[in-house]
Amino acid sequence: MKSHRELCSGSSCAACKLLKRRCTPTCQFAPYFQSDESNKFAKVHKVFGASNVSKILNEVPQEQREDAVNSLVYEADVRLSDPVYGCIGVIASLQKKIVELQHDLILSRARLAYYVDQTVLCLDDGANMCPVIDMVEPFKGKDCFSFDQFTQYPFP
């Protein structure tokens, strides 16, 4: 993020260029949409509109505005890439990935446990000098990603 002064002298920010207005020293968009980032603002403007972005930024503390702009840019980019589902498509994809990984993890750990058991059983009879080592942590519920967590997020 650059201050307006750090921008090229006499250069409007990307927002004011697109909106065809004079970029003032107190321009709200200038710190986040540099003059060479016209595409970045164009996406946000197309999806949300400049006035809505301005209202959102006004609701956010100064120190969080850069993060807010970045998330709006991301959301706009996703929506333009996928006009039907937008970020929901990404969320659904990640959820599916998590289910797959959990499934694979359960399988791998089960096979690991079985294999370790088999290894111990194959040792020669006699004193087993080595303790049976449980190489597999119990797949405790609390270690899993629970979708209950997500259903409470981001809506606590």
Added chain:
Amino acid sequence: MASSSSYNSPCAACKFLRRKCMPGCIFAPYFPPEEPQKFANVHKIFGASNVTKLLNELLPQQREDAVNSLAYEAEARVRDPVYGCVGAITFLQRQVERLQKELDAANADLTRLTCNEIPTGLPSTRVVNSFHSMVAPRQRPVRIGNESGGNIYQTPQDFYFPYPPPWNGHNPSGNIHGGGADGNF
């Protein structure tokens, strides 16, 4: 999907915008008058004209899903003006990374055992090679990284997946409708 114009009752959008709800109102099928907050959120974040343009670019059969996804994103943004639903994406991405690491570790252990390497000090003796196939490591997720570094936002083309949204009743992965005050759309 409601068609409030058929009941001579304005849809939530036209009520909000204080205009007459015409028979061909583009919003009417998706913003029933019983759900005023849904349109209020969408209007606040996206604006009515932007939503109209978006819907006009879509096929009619795609519009309901588009409206529902916009409503979800709008509600998320209203509740969290800084991150919106991107916060949820960040959370899930971290879960994916964690699970992938755990899976890699488990598969590495399997590999070591099946190659007769026993890292724990068990005697190197006859080992039953019962497993010749192991779980193939999942393809690593594409890391969401920022082009300018630092944050974790990136264009998600690698994550595009035509997964049916849960609001159509198909929800094998969990409910992404949060436990908010109004989880129903």
